[in-house]
Amino acid sequence: MIYFLNTYNKSRHTFSHLLSALLLVTITLSGCQRSSDTVTSSGQADTASAADITKAGTEVSNYDTYEEADNTTILNNGEPFDGSVILNDNFDGSDYIRMSELVEGSSVSNSINIYPTLSVPTDITFIDGNYYIVDCYHSQIIYNDDLTSPLTDWSVLTDNASSGYSLGHTIVSDGSVMLADDTENNRVLVFEKRSDGYTLTQIFNEIGNKPHYIVYNKDTDAFYCWSSYSGEMYIFRHKENDTRMYLTNVITIQRLSDTYVRSFTINDGDLYFVSGLPADGSSNYASQILKYDLYSFSRKESYNVPDNIAGMVQLEHIGDMFYITVSTDIYGNQDAATMICAPSIEDISSGNYETVYDKYFVGGGTPYYMGLINDTWYLTEHRLTDHAIWSFDTDTSGHITSSTAIY
Numbered sequence: 001m002i003y004f005l006n007t008y009n010k011s012r013h014t015f016s017h018l019l020s021a022l023l024l025v026t027i028t029l030s031g032c033q034r035s036s037d038t039v040t041s042s043g044q045a046d047t048a049s050a051a052d053i054t055k056a057g058t059e060v061s062n063y064d065t066y067e068e069a070d071n072t073t074i075l076n077n078g079e080p081f082d083g084s085v086i087l088n089d090n091f092d093g094s095d096y097i098r099m100s101e102l103v104e105g106s107s108v109s110n111s112i113n114i115y116p117t118l119s120v121p122t123d124i125t126f127i128d129g130n131y132y133i134v135d136c137y138h139s140q141i142i143y144n145d146d147l148t149s150p151l152t153d154w155s156v157l158t159d160n161a162s163s164g165y166s167l168g169h170t171i172v173s174d175g176s177v178m179l180a181d182d183t184e185n186n187r188v189l190v191f192e193k194r195s196d197g198y199t200l201t202q203i204f205n206e207i208g209n210k211p212h213y214i215v216y217n218k219d220t221d222a223f224y225c226w227s228s229y230s231g232e233m234y235i236f237r238h239k240e241n242d243t244r245m246y247l248t249n250v251i252t253i254q255r256l257s258d259t260y261v262r263s264f265t266i267n268d269g270d271l272y273f274v275s276g277l278p279a280d281g282s283s284n285y286a287s288q289i290l291k292y293d294l295y296s297f298s299r300k301e302s303y304n305v306p307d308n309i310a311g312m313v314q315l316e317h318i319g320d321m322f323y324i325t326v327s328t329d330i331y332g333n334q335d336a337a338t339m340i341c342a343p344s345i346e347d348i349s350s351g352n353y354e355t356v357y358d359k360y361f362v363g364g365g366t367p368y369y370m371g372l373i374n375d376t377w378y379l380t381e382h383r384l385t386d387h388a389i390w391s392f393d394t395d396t397s398g399h400i401t402s403s404t405a406i407y
Contacts, residue, residue, distance in 0.1 A: 086235065174221070181214050181225055186207050188214070209230040212226055232257075270292065288304055308330075326367070338358075339379070340353040365383040
């Protein structure tokens, strides 16, 4: 394992974080929020601002700006580490922590989705000719070859009945295998293509505490899976022309070990972690977006964020703009849920951002993960019954030009 040990701690306002921890427990069982938990008396959730450009609620905690030199120590399996976590050569299967556990027999759901609506969808993607939706609170992953059919025409890849899958959040592929986080079971599931479709063939157990977000990065030829409550990044690889998966690295970022962080973003060789909420009220750090080097995991930048957008979900760099979906404020209040954008993270840090959620997505719910499919962006959303998945288009600069409710 590779550990980041940070000995630089500063005091924080204890009361506000005890309060945020209590609220966090009540609304986050899996990293999603049930649609009935925090809705205003009007039945709609308030967003950060009704105006297109907002500076409201931009109070920024200034406990630790990390402008000083990064003083972290990096360890690999308990030993000092110096160099890249992953080199660009092909993985040969000789250096790893453990292999996957093989699943005996076929574990294909072979069923049709019975639910006419989605319950807290968290991810939509396109793999090998099919759209996949992670239907989080139905504890299933469903798929179909178009986005116009009724949901009851969709097939089920996996669900609680077939595999024990419970409240997962994302699924991704490298073209050979598909990996999905199984959040409540602390597992990662591996699917391979067979004659009867994709089949669950491998499992990794004991993957952190609520693995919440998984991506494949082509540059490193590796899967990255984030454990949202323990500050750990699990890295998986397989040999060329071989689908057996290996856990090759576990990176612990001590700075995030007491913070509930919903996702990360890999962009131009950098690794961004969105701001999260203290998991137990004992965090010593300010609410920040953190930027690391993808290869060495050395911290490069830290950006304080306003308290009203501290409970972030995801960051995407679209054209010249940075987009962020927000679930709650620093106190865990979903009335602050929104979607914002700005030309730089520095602008977001200072409160100079545009609020696009009400303008293009009606508002009133909780926007969640974004994803790009065939030049069109998609957004999942929950807490609203009328729409749960949107598509949206942008111009070359990254500004949204149109949006469409899909389901």
